[in-house]
Amino acid sequence: MPLKERISHIDEVRSWQGSIRLEGVYTAGVAGERWLRGLQEGRIYGTRCPRCRYTYVPARLFCERCFGHLDEATWVEVGPQGTLTSWTRVHVALDGQRLSPPRCIGLVRLDGADALLVHDLLEDGTPLRVGLRVEAVFRPPAERVGSIRDLAYFRPVP
Amino acid sequence: MERWVYPTTGLKQEDLEEARVCMTRAPLRGEYAWDAGVAVGRFLAELKAGRLVGRRCRVCRRVMVPPRMFCEQCFRPTDEWVPLQDTGTVLTFSVCTVAWDMRRLEVPEVPAVIAIDGASPGMGILHKLGEVGRTVDEILDRVHIGLRVQAVWKPPRRREGAITDILYFRPVGA
Amino acid sequence: MAGRRVAIVGAGMTKFVRRALETGPELAWEAASKALESCEMTLDQVDAVVLGSAPDAFDGVHMKVEYLSPGAGAWGKPTIRGYVGGGTGVFAAIQGWYHIASGMFDTALVVCEEKMSSCHPHPQAAFNYIFDHTTERPLGPNLLWIFALEMNAYMTKYGLTKRDIALVAVKNKRNAAAHPAAQLGDPNITVEDVLNSEVLAWPVQRLDVSPVTDGAVAVVMAADHVARRVTNRPVWVEGVGWSLDTQYWTNRDLSYPTYVEEAARKAYAMAGIREPRKEIHIVEPYDPFDYKELHHLEGLLLADRGKAAELVALGIANRDGAMPVTPSGGLLGVGNPIAAAGLMKVAELFWQLRGEAGPRQVPGQPKRGLAQAWGDLMQVGTVIILGI
Numbered sequence: 001m002p003l004k005e006r007i008s009h010i011d012e013v014r015s016w017q018g019s020i021r022l023e024g025v026y027t028a029g030v031a032g033e034r035w036l037r038g039l040q041e042g043r044i045y046g047t048r049c050p051r052c053r054y055t056y057v058p059a060r061l062f063c064e065r066c067f068g069h070l071d072e073a074t075w076v077e078v079g080p081q082g083t084l085t086s087w088t089r090v091h092v093a094l095d096g097q098r099l100s101p102p103r104c105i106g107l108v109r110l111d112g113a114d115a116l117l118v119h120d121l122l123e124d125g126t127p128l129r130v131g132l133r134v135e136a137v138f139r140p141p142a143e144r145v146g147s148i149r150d151l152a153y154f155r156p157v158p
Numbered sequence: 159m160e161r162w163v164y165p166t167t168g169l170k171q172e173d174l175e176e177a178r179v180c181m182t183r184a185p186l187r188g189e190y191a192w193d194a195g196v197a198v199g200r201f202l203a204e205l206k207a208g209r210l211v212g213r214r215c216r217v218c219r220r221v222m223v224p225p226r227m228f229c230e231q232c233f234r235p236t237d238e239w240v241p242l243q244d245t246g247t248v249l250t251f252s253v254c255t256v257a258w259d260m261r262r263l264e265v266p267e268v269p270a271v272i273a274i275d276g277a278s279p280g281m282g283i284l285h286k287l288g289e290v291g292r293t294v295d296e297i298l299d300r301v302h303i304g305l306r307v308q309a310v311w312k313p314p315r316r317r318e319g320a321i322t323d324i325l326y327f328r329p330v331g332a
Numbered sequence: 333m334a335g336r337r338v339a340i341v342g343a344g345m346t347k348f349v350r351r352a353l354e355t356g357p358e359l360a361w362e363a364a365s366k367a368l369e370s371c372e373m374t375l376d377q378v379d380a381v382v383l384g385s386a387p388d389a390f391d392g393v394h395m396k397v398e399y400l401s402p403g404a405g406a407w408g409k410p411t412i413r414g415y416v417g418g419g420t421g422v423f424a425a426i427q428g429w430y431h432i433a434s435g436m437f438d439t440a441l442v443v444c445e446e447k448m449s450s451c452h453p454h455p456q457a458a459f460n461y462i463f464d465h466t467t468e469r470p471l472g473p474n475l476l477w478i479f480a481l482e483m484n485a486y487m488t489k490y491g492l493t494k495r496d497i498a499l500v501a502v503k504n505k506r507n508a509a510a511h512p513a514a515q516l517g518d519p520n521i522t523v524e525d526v527l528n529s530e531v532l533a534w535p536v537q538r539l540d541v542s543p544v545t546d547g548a549v550a551v552v553m554a555a556d557h558v559a560r561r562v563t564n565r566p567v568w569v570e571g572v573g574w575s576l577d578t579q580y581w582t583n584r585d586l587s588y589p590t591y592v593e594e595a596a597r598k599a600y601a602m603a604g605i606r607e608p609r610k611e612i613h614i615v616e617p618y619d620p621f622d623y624k625e626l627h628h629l630e631g632l633l634l635a636d637r638g639k640a641a642e643l644v645a646l647g648i649a650n651r652d653g654a655m656p657v658t659p660s661g662g663l664l665g666v667g668n669p670i671a672a673a674g675l676m677k678v679a680e681l682f683w684q685l686r687g688e689a690g691p692r693q694v695p696g697q698p699k700r701g702l703a704q705a706w707g708d709l710m711q712v713g714t715v716i717i718l719g720i
Contacts, residue, residue: 003227004235007196014194014202014319016466022186023452024392027179029355030167036180061354062361064402067368067375146180159343159683159690160512162370164362166547168349169449179353186392192465202466222583224467230578250488250586252480254533258460258472259453266534269477271485271582282582284468284477294534303488322470 028146031061031070039150042138044079046113057113079110080136081157087121087128106154108134120153133157197225200239206319208311210242212277220278242276244309245330249273249282253297265292272307272327288326306330334602335433339559339566340425340718342371342552343679348515348667351449352546356391360403360445363548363672367441368405371552371562378552379437381406383413384424384444386670386707389458392450404443404550417462418620418707419574420444421549421674422714425703426572428553429716433569438555445548446669455544462709478581478710479541480533483623485586487535490638492626494535498526499644500622501539501664507651508661510691513676515667516543526622542620545667549675551682565686570700571605571717573598581709592631592706592713599702599715600633608633612717613698614684615655616677618706619662628704629657631713656694659684674705678716685720 047070049063106121134154144150213225251270271282291297307327317323344366397413428442448455459475508517529538559566575594617628626640649657660680681701700719
């Protein structure tokens with residue numbers, strides 16, 4: 001049974017505008033807090049599940065495969081070098097505007113890790129390819145605050 | 159059962175304010191334009207003209223407001239527009255002293271569900287009451303469930319086809 | 333009884349706190365791993381995962397189930413998220429039941445999580461977006477309005493006083509003092525404290541309202557043959573029911589929750605209960621605000637309309653009364669991480685019926701309990717009846 005009245009002319013269309021105004025304030029979590037403090041010291045940690053032999057980066061509190069607690073003993077330092085497993089060059093921003101220069105993003109398996117870490121990738125003229133060796137570059141110590149941005153970017157190993 | 163309660167790490171407000179723990183702040187901003195649709199679109203157009211309208215279902219005979227193009231009980235299209243009065247009865251009300259973000263309001267707001275005359279019994283809309291006082295006690299003195307109220311409209315040229323074209327409802331005879 | 337018999341065999345939870353350092357997935361894991369540990373099960377014995385969480389806006393993460401899933405043990409498993417606002421916690425247990433009753437799975441891990449502290453300027457702000465965007469939001473509503481409007485309609489219809497209702501907050505916050513996970517337990521709170529607390533949206537005052545909470549709760553459910561292997565005290569699901577009222581909330585009689593009655597009648601019929609007031613030994617009705625507990629007791633047909641307050645005033649609803657109501661301490665006392673709060677009520681029945689509730693234990697070896705939650709735009713009732 002169709003509706004008995006329809007909008008037949010575009011002038012009759014009405015809309016109401018509004019916005020959602022909220023702010024998320026996210027804590028890093030038990031494992032995340034310690035992981036970010038590591039970045040602040042210029043070190044990248046992972047947690048290695050002894051049962052599943054899988055190393056999570058960023059470090060996690062628990063292993064999602066076996067549900068085991070990843071305690072103090074499971075923290076291992078990984079990197080700072082690693083292997084590029086994929087990369088992309090982004091030409092548009094979130095709002096659809098062209099990005100100039102484009103931004104390069106890499107997916108990196110740090111040495112000693114199983115999980116992949118996504119971050120900015122510095123283009124220094126080296127041709128990018130899967131399998132390229134890359135290394136982490138940190139911000140100067142005074143600028144670090146305990147954030148994923150304390151790691152400035154990855155760059156090809158010279 | 160105490161064994162099965164995990165000793166979760168509680169933080170204090172100061173831990174965040176003084177950045178004792180790592181935090182990421184990010185706005186969750188979204189801008190939307192919602193289609194009013196057929197029934198509410200007409201409802202808004204009528205508000206602009208200073209009128210309230212409802213919609214009748216011939217099967218259950220309810221006159222519904224806010225209007226809808228379908229009857230959710232009979233699950234069929236509604237049949238016709240029904241002009242309503244701009245008077246009504248307070249079904250329930252509150253005296254609210256805080257805003258949506260929990261900041262204190264200087265003058266309390268008085269949200270109410272108002273059954274509109276001409277619609278079926280109990281058919282209310284959400285709106286606010288005005289001219290009923292400036293403090294909780296004053297308002298509670300003057301407002302009660304069952305109070306008869308009347309819409310106070312914006313001047314015609316300031317209306318925009320919105321629920322806020324009615325500024326508020328005030329007691330009849332006030 | 334429809335389908336296969338299903339039991340709850342394990343339960344765990346986090347402490348309920350105002351703000352947790354833990355992320356959402358970490359909270360989920362803390363509760364879920366405790367629940368598995370409580371019945372000596374491991375993740376590989378879990379066939380399916382049911383996740384419950386209220387609006388994404390609290391955690392500030394869309395695809396919240398996918399976000400939470402590692403902590404809920406969902407890696408490589410059939411996983412579902414149910415969502416009926418505040419009704420979610422009890423509904424998640426109902427979903428766990430039908431996953432197993434249907435014969436599709438033998439076990440299910442049911443996890444509910446909420447991290448409300450992420451939401452600024454105040455978690456209440458997230459609720460702005462449940463109101464109609466065109467006919468209501470331009471009026472600048474807030475969540476307290478709908479509770480206050482409903483409470484006023486209820487009080488006025490039955491001539492109840494603020495004092496009658498404040499007794500619920502006192503009872504529940506005192507009960508919560510004996511709950512090891514409680515955020516707001518207070519053994520010394522008085523009616524005067526409630527009546528003198530700050531007015532937020534008359535008739536609602538500060539202490540009429542449950543707090544903002546971070547937390548998670550999990551239960552393990554299993555089919556008959558697994559349940560008996562896992563534990564010698566399975567707690568059986570005897571009845572479930574749920575129902576939704578119209579979204580046009582301003583067209584309803586707010587003084588009575590018809591949808592709760594509809595849900596309860598379904599659950600009673602399934603459990604073969606004819607006289608709920610005699611056959612239900614413990615009640616955990618949803619109590620985000622004190623008057624809601626009374627409203628829901630009436631909808632559950634456990635009190636006559638307008639008379640639930642007498643159960644509290646006469647002590648019948650006390651932990652050692654004839655019909656204990658919210659012995660856990662409820663949302664008002666233990667805390668209100670929305671979806672997790674509903675599942676906390678289910679977990680409370682599990683512990684109470686097994687005689688494991690410690691200082692909160694209801695005397696007299698209760699055999700059957702009912703948990704109920706409520707939510708969406710004041711329109712959903714979800715009910716589960718458990719028995720041992």
